[in-house]
Amino acid sequence: MTDTSGQTIHELKNVVKKFGGVTAVNNLSMSIAKGTVHGLIGPNGAGKTTVINLITGLFDVSGGTILFNGTRTDTLEPHQIAGLGISRTYQNVRLFSGMSVLEQVLTGCYLGRGTNLFASFLGTSDARRKWKTSRQTAMHLLERVGMADRADELAETLSYGEQRRIEIARALGSDPKLLLLDEPTAGMNHSEASDIGKLVHELRDSGLTILMVEHNISLVTEFCESCTVINFGQLLAEGTPRACIDNPDVQIAYFGKKRDAHGH
Numbered sequence: 001m002t003d004t005s006g007q008t009i010h011e012l013k014n015v016v017k018k019f020g021g022v023t024a025v026n027n028l029s030m031s032i033a034k035g036t037v038h039g040l041i042g043p044n045g046a047g048k049t050t051v052i053n054l055i056t057g058l059f060d061v062s063g064g065t066i067l068f069n070g071t072r073t074d075t076l077e078p079h080q081i082a083g084l085g086i087s088r089t090y091q092n093v094r095l096f097s098g099m100s101v102l103e104q105v106l107t108g109c110y111l112g113r114g115t116n117l118f119a120s121f122l123g124t125s126d127a128r129r130k131w132k133t134s135r136q137t138a139m140h141l142l143e144r145v146g147m148a149d150r151a152d153e154l155a156e157t158l159s160y161g162e163q164r165r166i167e168i169a170r171a172l173g174s175d176p177k178l179l180l181l182d183e184p185t186a187g188m189n190h191s192e193a194s195d196i197g198k199l200v201h202e203l204r205d206s207g208l209t210i211l212m213v214e215h216n217i218s219l220v221t222e223f224c225e226s227c228t229v230i231n232f233g234q235l236l237a238e239g240t241p242r243a244c245i246d247n248p249d250v251q252i253a254y255f256g257k258k259r260d261a262h263g264h
């Protein structure tokens with residue numbers, strides 16, 4: 001862990017999100033400590049993706065406030081929030097077909113660095129220099145996710161787990177401080193999922209804070225320092241993954257009944 005001071009990097013305070021008559025997030029408060037991997041878990045439809053969409057500014061809040069490093073972000077546009085240092089991946093892998101692995105990652109860093117597209121079209125020396133720097137950055141990001149040796153391959157020829165790594169590399173292109181991963185291990189077998197967990201730890205150790213929406217409870221127990229459990233958009237439990245899973249309300253929400261010490 002890079003920071004054990006317990007300093008809060010991100011905070012939701014009494015956040016509400018309504019879609020017509022549906023209250024997807026209901027008076028939710030949660031905080032993420034800097035330099036940690038924080039899990040956000042809950043049954044299907046609990047509001048997890050909506051929370052990510054609120055944090056990134058894709059959705060406007062219906063009430064409450066969101067703070068990143070003490071700066072209020074719920075009034076900002078998505079590009080402004082991204083500019084402050086928040087980046088994300090999506091529940092379903094979103095890569096461009098026909099593009100190489102390197103090109104996928106370049107889309108995350110080249111256009112994100114204030115490059116003038118007109119200058120780049122004309123091939124000015126400034127644009128060429130920026131292109132070279134972006135290429136080096138993209139290669140470095142591929143190294144960070146263990147995919148540098150696949151840079152020239154088409155993304156669609158990679159396995160699902162490898163495509164996830166490319167998505168994470170692309171999300172790192174904007175040099176975020178907080179990375180939001182929406183079900184990064186969905187559709188993976190245990191070994192692939194565990195590899196993603198290890199990658200998440202490496203990213204944390206390099207200074208990032210990570211919020212991970214995850215259905216895989218054993219992965220949350222293994223890789224998250226803390227977590228928040230929600231159900232029907234409301235806070236159900238928070239604390240260490242173990243304490244959350246042992247919480248009777250969480251057990252009822254997940255399993256429909258309390259389990260005994262043997263998991264029965």
Ligand SMILES: Nc1ncnc2c1ncn2[C@@H]1O[C@H](COP(=O)(O)OP(=O)(O)OP(=O)(O)O)[C@@H](O)[C@H]1O
Nearest residue numbers: 019022023024042043044045046047048049050051
């Ligand atoms: N754009 C939208 N318009 C209307 N209702 C929405 C919208 N997005 C989410 N909802 C509703 O909000 C609630 C929470 O959905 P959300 O996708 O955030 O849950 P989730 O916890 O991410 O679910 P899952 O684990 O199944 O992905 C659901 O009732 C959903 O139908």
